[in-house]
Amino acid sequence: MMELSNSPSAQAMLSNGIVVSLLALGGLAARAVLRNELWRAAFARVLGLRRWSIVVLSLYVAVALLDSVVWVGGSMQSEDQVASFEARSVIDRLFVDTTEKGYSAPMARVEFYDKSPLLHPQRHLLGTNILGQDVLYVTLKGARVALLIGGLTSLITIPLALFFGMTAGYFGRRWDDLVFFVMSTLASMPGILLLIVLIMVLGKSTVSVCVALGVTSWVGFCRLSRGETLKLREMDYVSAARSLGVSHGKILLRHILPNLMHLVIITFVLLFSGLVLAEATLAWLGIGVDGSWGQMIAVAKDELSRDPVVWWNIVPAGAALFGLLLSVNLIGDALRDVLDPRTWGSQD
Amino acid sequence: MLAYLVRRSAYGLFVVLGVIFFLFVLFFTVASPDDIARQAVGPKAMPEVIQQWKVNHGYHLPVWPGAGHLSDNLLVDHVQRMIAMDFGKSDADGVVIWERIRQGMWPSFFLTLPMFVIGMVASILTSLFVAFFRETYLDRWVVALSVLAMSIPTLLYIIFGQFIVGTLLRWFPVSGFDADPAVILRFLTLPVLIGVVSGLGSSVRFFRTVFLEEIHRDYVRTARAKGASEMRVMFYHVLRNSLVPILTQVVMEIPFLFTGSLLLEAGFGIPGLGAATFEAISANDFSTLRAMVFLGSLMFIVGQVLTDIGYTLVDPRIRLDA
């Protein structure tokens, strides 16, 4: 779809640029939060409730960032002469030249099936997969893919859904009917089907999978924001602003949007886990993103039936996936408990 | 109310038309009639064979309306046939699609109906149980377990379920399906169990929230003060008044009982409609695909109308003449 320049240095610049801008955005958001009393209190509460989940999630984010800082260059390796011309990340370089010939068990000295001595005995913490790649390396690389899927797709989905929901709820009538019609049409098509057909159209690259996932998951939040906007529209200060002659755009940005932010945060977090799960399903159906944990699981599922069992491919991928989803779900729950007024009645 | 329902249904039909059109556009952006023919006939076929197949199946018409063939093209033909529910024959193997639906409907149904009923009952009972024991260790454990359960992809449930129950413990056949009444339970138990367990986490969380919201209301306190038993409070008062959100969830799932669960059917080799749909996608079988999606969206509209009717039955405050 998108024709990015194929040159590795251009890719490297793009990737590093994204990392920098993400960090900058994160910094800006943190500053905005810390300024506001209420937000600061809310997040402090969440931090208190879910300390460990936040630590775990930060670990994932750190690994993903490390894997996104890339540059070209480095020495040639005997097994792979092309790699030194490609943009490789910090993680890639940590594991440079660690390829074996085939399977080997964690911390083993010999290859798994024909028992020939390994090139790097006792150096593989989680063993190697069928192509000889270190399993820890492949698992770490999956973190970036997972966060990319969840993050990028949410970044596409949420503004889109917010825009349509807010405007539909605010302006009402024809526009609302149209948006509602489009939403119903998309919602009534079986999700997986739509996903598969979309990916067939858009191709198999990471961006197209993200776009496809976004198109199939924006309806939920759109409905939510539309409902909330309908309620907010009737608020006193909004009618006051209207009577004062404030333009629609300003009302939307200044009055309605801030009151939806808590929903945005909650939805972002919960959508994230849903998307990563959806990608795992897609990987099993053969159309997932390359290098994701879902793909590792799909490839390795048959290995459970080997004798002796080859467990070190599916277990790290499954555990990493599970760890990410669990921490995100827990944080999302805590956020919802703290931020969503509808759940305040049933507080512990 | 009747006027409202009629309007709702009419609107729903519009949506279905939108779906039909959208599907056509989506499909024919990816594949052309040549591709469909090639998948059907085989890779070794010569071009004239492909052309003949297209003529036989009516795919030789131009795809989009254009000058000179405003009504004589695939789009118009497609819309006409969908409205008449004339699905024709499958592109991949020439089987009449209604036959395929008839055959595949039953395995899907045998899988999704027990899964739905058992899942619903199990999650409601568990949520009530947990709401009853709120703030005790049971509550915390169940909530933790639910979040845990939600974080495991269905994929892993299927893989490990088959491995543990089918291969290690040998309780049930690992996969397959046979409608023979002597053996059908053996094949269905494991997929139904896995379907229920994988959905239990999120359902319990949702229902628990709903029930807890109700339990803190005033009328519950009044009922207890009046001396109603705890059971009565839970089942009669809390459950009944939580029915509106529960109903939305429940009734919306009913249409999808017919279309089948894609993952479970693929993982357990159950020849239902979900599996048929997936095969239609990989085989570029446009006729089957559009029939399935059409039915799916039709069922969805039916579900929405049923939900609205259900609301009036369940909550006398809701009246549908808006």
Added chain:
Amino acid sequence: MGIINTLHCCRVKGATWLAVIPGEPGAGSGEGPPGGICRPWVSNPRALRKDAHGPLGETWGSSPRATKQVFGFRLARDSFGPVVTSPWARAAKAVAVLLCCSQIGCSNNPYPDAHDQQKVLYLPFATPPKTLDPAISYGTADTVVTNKVFDTLLEYHYVKRPYELVPSMARTIPSAQRLQDGGVRYRFELHPDMWFEGDPCFSLSGQSAGPDGLPRRRVTAADFVFEIQRVADPLLASQVVETFARLRGFSEFRKRLDERRRDPAFARLRVEQQYRAAGEFEGARALDDHTLEITLTEAYPQILYWFAMPVTTPVPWEAAAYYTGENGRPPLTEYTVSTGPYVLTSYDKQARMVLSRNPQWWGLQHEREHLFPDVTGLPEVGDLLASVGKSLPFVDRIEYRREQESIPAFSKFLQGYYDMSGISRESFDKVVREGGLSEEMKQKGMSLSRSVEPGVYYIAFNLEDAVVGSKAGDRSRLLRQAMSLVIDVKEYLRLFANGRGVPAHSPIPPGLFGYDAAYKNPFRTPNLERARALLVEAGYPGGIDPSTKQPLHLTFDVADTTAEGQVRYMFWVNQWRKLGLNVELAATNYNQFYAKMLKGSYQIYTWGWMADYPDPENFMFLLTTKMAHSVSGGPNNANFKNAEFDALFEQMRNRDNDAERARLIKAMLAILERERPWIELFYPEDYALVHGWLKNVRTVGLSTVCTAKYYDLDAAARARARAAWNKPIYWPAWLVLAALVLSIVPAVLTYRRERS
């Protein structure tokens, strides 16, 4: 009266499991059932002695504990009066009953128990057949059914290798009769008294009923001609038209039929009437009821192999006229009217196919022709000798079950629910040790059957491409040679196929004339140094393209997007990366792959070819100019166009297997060696695991051969083995249940304490 109260009012006598309902401890509920029908359960029998009464006159114990509302399970005896049940009690009872029932019915047997002792063969199939119409069917998924129900004039000998044809429906194998005008003629003599299976379609010609009550008729030579006419029919779009175009008059018949069909009156006639009106052609004629004459325009000895394939089975015109897909009848793509040892009795191709013994099979009546072949004197036939001379088939029924995933299919095989199975990569080491069966499998009584299949897998270059193709002349040839030199197939086979496969040095597989086991292609023996030197010679030192100063970028196009496929292709990519070549894997779905092929925008791809029949011509034709994709849309996707090769091919293709033919083939291989349009990978080896109760199994490698009619089965031994291998393990269920109960008990106790 609420729902709960109604439930209160039901009794259960003699229950061993009961639950106590939480109820109001005293007066004031006002919602109880009228007068004394229901009583609360009494937890402590001693409490009864104290004289306590409830608001409705029930007898309650005085101790507050006796009237406590609790959740929980307790045992209670029924002797002190009617006991109350609650929904919980009934639920518990239901669960207990279910558990007991499930213990009885808990079984992983996918077949009804009643079929345990029957002589039925159970086999898995992964892909449903596309079509059962013999004129159209051309895939291995179809042959699962078609090779068993359709009988042909000739067939392959079950055991003899290299492959040998023996007569089947024909009395003898005809010899080629050279004609004056360069044509060749074959005359087949049919056996008398061969019948089609009884079927309602024969009512069209007014046949009388056979022994099963359905009308039937004899097979005549005209039925063979009818089938060949169907192959010619443009409406059916048969894929083997090219081959049969060698029959004299075949293409003209096709054109005539097409032209006359433009007349709507003609088009309304029944199919066989149309064929008759279009006129017969010399290529296929029925001289009388029992003689079929085939005339070819040129010598093509391989035509006899086609008469061993289902595409030349006799088809009755009544079936084509009756089974059109209208009037509620299935079309011929989903229905068979056949003459073979088995007939299709149940066909749900998404799930289950059943073939039953054909009691009217002509092979049962010809005592001397269709017995188990005499194999004495042939190598490795010890297990077959017991069946020599016995009447075929042995097995009464063949049941196919759909298995889309290989692991569950193999598990079921190990449990005894399938009689034969391939061996997946994951299970291989459990099954095979050092070339033979592992101990575990030997103890289960299994045997291993293996053979090299007549097929070849290869990586090919698109010779029309600018970088790797012949336009770049020597430079690209050296590049192709270098890329060929670095591919290590042995390693690939070890990782992905457990070593099952024979590394290929030429396109011709073992078992065929022209295969030389001693021939070693110098570019197929891995040599990294020499490859690097060749690259330098080609002008790509170290793999760097001097025009971009980056590693040379090539694309490897594949039509498989699954993750498992990708791992395999990455193996090849990694090998080329050792040379410094940046080969990008472009995986798309089949549509886009084919579009790329049509446009010619592909560089490297991988493919495989299984023999239609065991003759080297069937492989060499894949590299001729006439078959080039850019020329005629044929299967030569490498677009290899070499005039010298073509000339040698013309000389070699119709020759008998003599020394001159061998020389020609050697010369052709030398050209391929140099030009490297293909990197030949391996010939696949087929390993099949067979249970001890299934006998007479041999793998043939050609999917059109019916092997099932030779199999024999000991059903009693199988039933015994299944029972021994499939005892369910119950203790985890009880453990989980106990854990659940235990986890609830503290909550219950806490509740009781709190609410008192």
